[in-house]
Amino acid sequence: MPLKMFCDSDQHPLPTVICDQCGTRIETAADGDCRWRDIAEGDGATNLYFTHKRCGATLLHARGGDEGWSSIGLTQLPTRLTEALKVGPLPRRLQ
Secondary structure (H helix, E strand, C coil): CCEEEEECCCCCEEEEEECCCCCCECCCHHHEEEEEECCCCCCCCCCCEEEEHHHHHHHHHHCCCCCCEEEEECCCHHHHHHHHCCCCCCCHHHC
16 A cells, blocks of 8 residues: 555644565655556546555566556646546645
């Protein structure tokens, strides 16, 4: 499970992305990617995999190589989720 809930030092819940390859936290969005097998429109859905940038090639190799995979950086994921979930415009302070 690549998403887990941890508590910060003030005991506030903090969703955290876990690398599917090495099993450790991805500390910053700049350090990670979201990967998935390519699918044709109408073929349904595919699982997402979260990796550190340094772990991505190992994950793909373990799953048959890098052909047929796509990815985006974790820095792009919040925008894509906002669009997919129809959150609407973000408050200025969050843009």
